[in-house]
Amino acid sequence: MEKFGKIKELIASVEADVEKFYNANNGAAGTRVRKGMQDLKTLAQEIRAEVTEKKNTK
Known part of the structure; x- marks a missing residue:
């Protein structure tokens, strides 16, 4: 659940x-968005692995 909270914070x-x-x-903002989306992808992949x-x- 901690990583899911991080995803919500990252999106915000x-x-x-x-x-x-x-x-x-604003082009610089676009660069920051791309980095944020990459971080989001990484977190999402980690959550997927934990769920699996x-x-x-069980």
């Missing part, structure tokens, strides 16, 4: 940069 932290990128055409491991140990 990237939200301002998403607004800047799409609405103000827990499911298979």
Whole structure:
């Protein structure tokens, strides 16, 4: 559950940069969004692995 909380925090932290990128055409914000999305992908993959491991140990 800790990692799921981190995902929610990450999405909230990237939200301002998403607004800047799409609405103000701020290129630097786009770079930060891409990094945030990569971090999100990594966390999601870790959660998937934990769920699979827990499911298979039952």
